[in-house]
Amino acid sequence: MSEQTILLEIEQGVALLTLNRPGSLNSFNADMHAEMRSAISQIRKNPEVRALLITGAGRGFCAGQDLSDRNVAPGAEVPDLGESIEKRYNPLLRSLRDLPMPVICAVNGVAAGAGANIALACDITLAARSASFIQAFCKIGLIPDSGGTWSLPRLVGMARAKALAMMGDKISAEQAAAWGMIWQCVDDEQLMDEALKLARHLASQPTAGLALIKRALNASMNNSFDEQLDLERDLQRLAGRTEDYREGVAAFIEKRKPEFKGR
Amino acid sequence: MSQNLLVQGPVKGVRILTLHRPEALNALNTALLGEISLALDEAEADSATGAVVITGDDRAFAAGADINEMASRDLVGILEDPRQAHWARIARFSKPLIAAINGFALGGGCELAMHADILIAGENARFGQPEINLGIMPGAGGTQRLLRAVGQSMAMQMVLTGEQISAKRALEAGLISEICVPELTLERAIAIAQIIAAKAPLAVRLAKEAIHKAADADLATGLRFERHAFTILAGTEDRKEGLAAFQEKRKPVFTGK
Numbered sequence: 193m194s195e196q197t198i199l200l201e202i203e204q205g206v207a208l209l210t211l212n213r214p215g216s217l218n219s220f221n222a223d224m225h226a227e228m229r230s231a232i233s234q235i236r237k238n239p240e241v242r243a244l245l246i247t248g249a250g251r252g253f254c255a256g257q258d259l260s261d262r263n264v265a266p267g268a269e270v271p272d273l274g275e276s277i278e279k280r281y282n283p284l285l286r287s288l289r290d291l292p293m294p295v296i297c298a299v300n301g302v303a304a305g306a307g308a309n310i311a312l313a314c315d316i317t318l319a320a321r322s323a324s325f326i327q328a329f330c331k332i333g334l335i336p337d338s339g340g341t342w343s344l345p346r347l348v349g350m351a352r353a354k355a356l357a358m359m360g361d362k363i364s365a366e367q368a369a370a371w372g373m374i375w376q377c378v379d380d381e382q383l384m385d386e387a388l389k390l391a392r393h394l395a396s397q398p399t400a401g402l403a404l405i406k407r408a409l410n411a412s413m414n415n416s417f418d419e420q421l422d423l424e425r426d427l428q429r430l431a432g433r434t435e436d437y438r439e440g441v442a443a444f445i446e447k448r449k450p451e452f453k454g455r
Numbered sequence: 456m457s458q459n460l461l462v463q464g465p466v467k468g469v470r471i472l473t474l475h476r477p478e479a480l481n482a483l484n485t486a487l488l489g490e491i492s493l494a495l496d497e498a499e500a501d502s503a504t505g506a507v508v509i510t511g512d513d514r515a516f517a518a519g520a521d522i523n524e525m526a527s528r529d530l531v532g533i534l535e536d537p538r539q540a541h542w543a544r545i546a547r548f549s550k551p552l553i554a555a556i557n558g559f560a561l562g563g564g565c566e567l568a569m570h571a572d573i574l575i576a577g578e579n580a581r582f583g584q585p586e587i588n589l590g591i592m593p594g595a596g597g598t599q600r601l602l603r604a605v606g607q608s609m610a611m612q613m614v615l616t617g618e619q620i621s622a623k624r625a626l627e628a629g630l631i632s633e634i635c636v637p638e639l640t641l642e643r644a645i646a647i648a649q650i651i652a653a654k655a656p657l658a659v660r661l662a663k664e665a666i667h668k669a670a671d672a673d674l675a676t677g678l679r680f681e682r683h684a685f686t687i688l689a690g691t692e693d694r695k696e697g698l699a700a701f702q703e704k705r706k707p708v709f710t711g712k
């Protein structure tokens with residue numbers, strides 16, 4: 193094991209996680225899954241970290257599954273893709289969604305297959321103008337996984353979701369932003385500056401409150417209006433007990449800038 | 456005196472029992488089961504306690520029995536198992552028992568939860584009877600109470616496969632009555648217990664008994680029991696107080712007589 197497939201730097205409350213197999217457009221193999229898992233568990237355990245920023249090394253963001261891990265020779269036994277999803281992709285997607293902090297994604301280049309859907313599962317996704325999104329699965333007889341069939345209709349509506357998933361067309365970052373699939377498209381050379389600025393800002397905000405906002409919005413996709421009102425009541429009860437809420441109110445009354453601790 | 460069970464209260468009529476064997480995900484060894492049954496003896500005897508909440512921690516309510524302990528028992532050992540008396544004591548508790556469940560409630564832990572009258576669970580709760588995976592089966596009501604709570608198909612599936620179900624499915628199936636954000640599960644259970652503890656104790660006790668009766672009697676017997684219990688309450692001072700307070704539009708003050 194020579195090369196690190198995941199780079200993790202933690203600075204000023206921001207964890208910067210870089211997918212690092214640039215030679216293969218940062219596609220996922222077993223090593224990268226394992227390193228990703230350990231990086232996310234480190235982030236979760238570190239109370240200093242208040243925002244996560246994910247990006248890719250080199251010219252691509254992530255090309256999804258490394259198909260050289262998946263070559264099916266004629267006559268060979270068919271691999272159980274369900275198992276790989278159950279053991280690797282699904283836990284990764286669940287852990288990003290459950291992480292109690294904002295997860296920002298800076299899509300620096302092509303995001304294809306599971307790579308696209310990982311980007312879409314993050315809380316706030318920015319993309320470089322030259323980046324693109326491809327639901328490549330349909331071209332090799334598969335279905336969008338890593339939450340794609342869940343995220344797409346919710347982000348862009350069913351009509352566009354079906355066409356994207358069945359045609360596998362490349363969507364530019366500008367188009368993605370225009371459709372509401374991502375938060376913003378920015379010029380290539382500004383992507384990391386913008387993304388870091390956003391991450392640092394969020395890391396200085398009331399993180400516990402942001403985590404509760406994330407929980408509430410994620411749950412709203414499946415809840416009825418009534419259930420959601422109850423959930424808002426419960427999460428607001430928790431939010432009201434945070435130190436940051438006290439600080440926020442105190443600073444407002446004293447007409448000063450609040451100093452949030454993320455608790 | 457081992458301290459696997461923390462007892463707090465009563466506060467506003469409610470005692471809280473917290474299973475505390477974090478190193479073993481609150482696995483129910485005989486000692487812990489004994490402590491629970493002792494704590495219920497004390498709660499039963501204390502007129503200031505109107506209801507009891509039982510809970511675990513964030514990760515587990517209770518993740519089963521103590522496997523090492525179980526493995527050391529042979530046929531005769533199981534026949535003379537002291538645990539049966541503890542389970543019977545928990546089942547006999549006459550005051551309302553409310554379980555606040557976060558995380559795993561598996562095997563004996565699921566059975567303990569089902570001994571409660573009301574089950575409140577966090578979204579992260581998982582219920583299951585995995586005994587079948589060890590070549591055994593539920594031995595503390597898991598096949599009986601689960602069937603009554605969730606119906607045959609789900610009970611069979613859970614007991615025969617050992618697979619767990621989520622809090623959401625447990626709610627849909629009627630195993631639990633409310634689902635909470637995990638940080639508020641205990642608080643919600645305590646709030647419910649406090650509401651109950653403020654009611655007339657004799658009415659609460661007989662109402663609980665009547666509902667339990669429904670689980671093992673035919674409808675005619677159950678209705679007869681209900682009528683008798685209803686009649687018994689007619690002789691209580693709390694009934695007079697309750698009705699009078701309603702008519703006078705004030706809060707009743709119950710004395711338990």
